[in-house]
Amino acid sequence: MLPSSISYLVTLALVLPGGRGKAAGAAAKGTKGAKGTQGTGTGTSTNTGTGATAAAPPADATGLQSSTTIDPSVIQTTDDGQNPPVTGQSAATTSPNNFANFCATGLPQVPITNGLQITTGSCNPTPIGNIPSVDNMPSSKFQSPKNLDTIASGQTFNVTLKTQGIQLGTFTNAAKTYFANPQTLNTQGQIIGHTHIVMEAIPSLTSTAVTNPQDFTFFKGVDNGQDAQGNVEVEVTNGVQPGVYRMCTIVSSATHQPAIVPVAQHGSLDDCVYFTAAPGGADATGATGATGATGATGATGATGATGATGATGATGTQTKGKTAGTGKAAGAAKTAGKAGAAKGKAGKA
Structure with a gap:
């Protein structure tokens, strides 16, 4: 066709x-x-x-x-695209008959794809088909789980994906019609096809290790169309085991070939997010640490002791008579009293 x-x-x-x-x-x-x-x-x-x-x-x-x-x-x-030659650009192969017999003579010799998923390699002669305008290129974005979310491991959850620029819901028999038809468009010029959701376990959110495309945790071809908001939803029964995951879309035409668009420079037609699965889900991220106790205020230094008051000097007593010594003694005591008072003032200072 x-x-x-x-x-x-x-x-x-x-x-x-x-x-x-x-x-x-x-x-x-x-x-x-x-x-x-x-x-x-x-x-x-x-x-x-x-x-x-x-x-x-x-x-x-x-x-x-x-x-x-x-x-x-x-x-x-x-032509081969090199007229005139461009440095760093390779010449393309040309054909007078649209490569109609390419799979008959191409190397290596492999079987015709013929609608089958041949794991050892094949050659597919089906033309690419209809290509949409730049205004009708598909785009996808996960709504849930969102990037860097933490979900509960081992529990069923739903993946919600929003799409635009493609008519989802056309999903042919992948065991018999794989890559068998050209890409087709609806009356609004959008690709008729479907999307897939795949999850791969990775070492950590910051891992730079290259993944193995043959090793994935979850894969689902989405065979239903979008709702009024442009969303499709997929249930992940029994969830996933604890760990870190990369989740991506694979947007496709009806017979599962990757969607083809009209220009080489364009944003990604697919989306990828990274999420963590842990026992208890978001609660497993750890409680916020308690605020440290405020240190006790240092004790105020003791006030210096007040100097002791000097002893009051004895009051001298004058007596008349012959006992002259008593008067002298009193005078001496009075002098001593003045000295004591002086010392008392010094103590207070």
Whole structure:
């Protein structure tokens, strides 16, 4: 099944060199005009997902979709990209027939993919298909668990993912149709497909070790469409074991090939977050340490002792009479009293 509608083939034919518009018109057996026109038909297609409906493919009235030859209107005319040469840029391989027989002669010799997941390698001849505009590139963001969340280990939880720019919900049999169809778009120009959620155990949140793509803890292809808010939800039954995990999306077309967009430089179509699973969940992150006790205020230094009051000097007594010695003694005592008073004042100082 070729990826483009009949009207698209006519448009492409008109811009190809060498009068390919006329060749395309003749090959399609449509009404011949000045530039060659394609015959048209009607058809319907039922979309298995939710949201916008899929674009209806043209009827194969001319046998284009069942033919084993390539219609001239879809032959690419690209060169090797090195005209003129660009330093550091490699030349691309060219083909006069869109690499139609690439898998017959390519090396190494491996089987045709043929809708199977061949673990030893294969070659897939299905064309890429319809590519959306830059305004219709998909984008994804996990809502729960959020980046750096801690959840309870061993307990069922839900993963919630929000998406835009893609019609989710179309999920073909991966055992029989893997990479088997070209990418298709709905009537709004968005990729028709689905997404996947995968979790890998990693050593720590700061680990720089490269992971092994064959070693993952949880994987789920999301086969339902978005709700009104653009969300899809997946249950992780019985949760995950204690540890640190990287959780990512893999956004895909209907037959599981990675989504293809029109430009090389673009933001990631997928999202990844890192979370921790621990017994008790967020409570296991540890209680906040108690505030340390405030140190006791230092004791105020003792006030210096007040100097002792000097002894009061004895009062001298004068007596009349012959006992002259008593008067002298009293005088001496009075002098001593003055001296004691002086010492008392010095003590107070």
